[in-house]
Amino acid sequence: MLPVVALVGRPNVGKSTLFNRLTNSRDALVADYPGLTRDRKYGQAKYEGLQFIVVDTGGISGDEQGIDAEMAEQSLLAIDEAHVVLFLVDARAGLTPADIGIANHLRKQEKTVYVVANKVDGIDGDSETAEFYSLGLGEISQVAAAHGRGVTQLLEKSLKPL
Ligand code: GDP
Ligand code: MG
Secondary structure (H helix, E strand, O other): OOOEEEEEOOOOOOHHHHHHHHHOOOOOOOOOOOOOOOOOEEEEEEEOOEEEEEEEOOOOOOOOOOHHHHHHHHHHHHHHHOOEEEEEEEOOOOOOHHHHHHHHHHHHOOOEEEEEEEOOOOOOHHHHHHHHHHHOOOOEEEOEOOOOEOHHHHHHHHHOOO
């Protein structure tokens, strides 16, 4: 079975954008409407000869009801079946209560989690991402999924141990 990498995070942080970059596909719906990807979505990706499965999720926003509850359920299932979790946060928006809620959940899991601060294009990455250390999940990887910046380094770090 191929290693499974789950992309998790609140809506609009850039999960589908990263998914599309990793899988070279346009299949996941990327939109300015938070939460459009409602179900888990799987794609195949390859990095330096290592094949892996990427799972995109609709996102977790914290206080879930209705369709949001369904999305959150999908995200929790994706975490369960993953070998590695890439927990995306938005470097431009900064730390939000939803990020803290997700971190609290992830800290209870026996999963390898990497915090990924997306959208560092055009901002001072080091200073804008420092607050995410308070999530208590270790080092923060800086990426700009829309432009590909930092993605190779992220894969190098997160896939090597698999
Ligand atoms: P999701 O809800 O987590 O799947 O987020 P999406 O991938 O749909 O992206 C949400 C919004 O963020 C879209 O408008 C994207 O174009 C934008 N976005 C994604 N990645 C980046 C990035 O690296 N830089 C910037 N500036 N915007 C981004
Ligand atoms: Mg999405």
